[in-house]
Amino acid sequence: xxxxxxxxxxxRNFDQLLAGLLLSLELAFVAILxxxxxxxxxxFGLTSRHVWLQRVSMLYVTIIRNLPILVLILFAYFALPQLxxxxxxxxxxxxxxxxxxxxxxxxxxxxxxxxxxxGLKEAGLAIGLKPMQIRTSIIIPLMLRNVLPxxxxxxxxxxxxxxxxxxxxxxxxxxxxxxxxxxxxxxVETWLVASALYVFTCTILxxxxxxxxxxxxxxx
Amino acid sequence: xxDLLLFFNExxxxxxxxLKGLGMTISISALAIIxxxxxxxxxxxxxxxxxxxxxxxxxxxxxxxxGTPVLVLVLASxxxxxxxxxxxxxxxxxxxxxxxxxxxxxxxxxxxxxQAIPPGQTEAAKAxxxxxxxxxxxxxxxxxxxxxxxxxxxxxxxxxxASTLLSVIGVAELLLRSQEIISRNFMSLQFYFFAGxxxxxxxxxxxxxxxxxxxxxxxxS
Numbered sequence: 001x002x003x004x005x006x007x008x009x010x011x012r013n014f015d016q017l018l019a020g021l022l023l024s025l026e027l028a029f030v031a032i033l034x035x036x037x038x039x040x041x042x043x044f045g046l047t048s049r050h051v052w053l054q055r056v057s058m059l060y061v062t063i064i065r066n067l068p069i070l071v072l073i074l075f076a077y078f079a080l081p082q083l084x085x086x087x088x089x090x091x092x093x094x095x096x097x098x099x100x101x102x103x104x105x106x107x108x109x110x111x112x113x114x115x116x117x118x119g120l121k122e123a124g125l126a127i128g129l130k131p132m133q134i135r136t137s138i139i140i141p142l143m144l145r146n147v148l149p150x151x152x153x154x155x156x157x158x159x160x161x162x163x164x165x166x167x168x169x170x171x172x173x174x175x176x177x178x179x180x181x182x183x184x185x186x187x188v189e190t191w192l193v194a195s196a197l198y199v200f201t202c203t204i205l206x207x208x209x210x211x212x213x214x215x216x217x218x219x220x
Numbered sequence: 221x222x223d224l225l226l227f228f229n230e231x232x233x234x235x236x237x238x239l240k241g242l243g244m245t246i247s248i249s250a251l252a253i254i255x256x257x258x259x260x261x262x263x264x265x266x267x268x269x270x271x272x273x274x275x276x277x278x279x280x281x282x283x284x285x286x287g288t289p290v291l292v293l294v295l296a297s298x299x300x301x302x303x304x305x306x307x308x309x310x311x312x313x314x315x316x317x318x319x320x321x322x323x324x325x326x327x328x329x330x331x332x333x334x335q336a337i338p339p340g341q342t343e344a345a346k347a348x349x350x351x352x353x354x355x356x357x358x359x360x361x362x363x364x365x366x367x368x369x370x371x372x373x374x375x376x377x378x379x380x381x382a383s384t385l386l387s388v389i390g391v392a393e394l395l396l397r398s399q400e401i402i403s404r405n406f407m408s409l410q411f412y413f414f415a416g417x418x419x420x421x422x423x424x425x426x427x428x429x430x431x432x433x434x435x436x437x438x439x440x441s
Contacts, residue, residue: 003304066423068381079409163289187303191296199287
């Protein structure tokens with residue numbers, strides 16, 4: 001024991017931590033936007049009548065869901081250059097996170113798609129909409145509203161997963177905290193503040209998403 | 221073809237470290253899930269049946285753990301404990317962090333399962349004169365367990381995936397061993413792929429086990 005708390009160093013470097021936090025948030029948002037697009041396409045693949053489309057989508061979902069994300073991140077950054085695919089740290093991390101979240105969101109969206117009553121599609125056909133129009137103007141908006149709670153929990157867990165970017169030296173929150181830790185040895189303070197920032201941000205994100213859900217719910 | 225032979229040769233050379241790493245990954249995951257489940261059962265019980273004060277503290281604990289990335293938990297546990305004079309090896313600190321992470325999940329799962337049981341059953345148990353302990357052990361727990369079991373199995377897969385994070389604090393599990401091998405022979409594509417394959421096989425098996433348990437435990441309606 002005999003450790004006295006002294007937050008001075010952490011406060012002095014607080015702008016570094018905030019910059020890291022901001023980058024974490026940006027990484028999570030970009031990744032979930034691309035991931036949602038991938039997930040949506042995959043979900044249509046999973047629910048498709050074409051067997052091979054179903055199989056390919058299922059293969060992607062199964063492979064990604066059973067791999068540790070850290071292995072994916074390291075693979076994308078260190079191994080892909082051997083195949084001639086050279087991406088910057090941030091690009092490779094966002095791409096990995098998007099592909100990773102895509103697999104999880106595909107399952108979410110599939111459940112959402114299956115929950116849309118068949119009658120709505122028939123109604124769309126009856127008023128002369130083309131299948132693509134039915135998808136974009138009836139099915140997708142309804143489905144998105146239904147899956148909003150899962151979408152927000154995926155966003156929050158993606159935000160937490162951005163901490164793994166520290167493994168390839170992307171200067172996000174965990175990386176910055178580690179730097180302060182190594183430079184100052186104010187170990188307890190650094191990690192307390194860093195976790196508090198994560199917890200605080202997760203709470204705010206959850207509150208914002210709940211607000212959006214409330215706005216979008218149709219009165220029952 | 222030659223490349224493939226070269227790769228198999230390298231795997232053969234590295235077989236001992238790889239097997240040790242695999243063993244370490246399995247021990248970390250097994251320990252984390254056992255310790256995490258024991259702690260998690262207390263968490264779940266406190267959240268469901270605790271008095272206001274206990275509920276408040278346990279809720280704060282789970283919210284804090286669930287709001288923090290696992291990597292931060294691992295790093296914090298490793299650095300903080302050694303600083304305040306608790307001497308733990310990286311392995312012990314890492315397993316502790318994963319157990320804490322696991323306990324918050326198991327706790328929430330158990331709370332959900334217990335709260336899903338209709339209150340009428342507790343009332344019925346009370347009506348026939350069972351004590352709370354008896355009600356819990358012979359009415360509530362068996363039903364909660366049935367509902368939890370598939371998720372519980374899947375939590376094991378989560379733990380295997382999370383065990384890779386211990387490589388960051390220098391625990392020689394499968395991922396760190398692979399990185400060491402890569403730093404020697406520069407075959408990053410092959411060895412990250414191979415590590416991924418091993419993780420996939422483990423997790424896919426656990427997932428299938430989860431599905432099997434789910435089929436076995438659902439009551440046909």
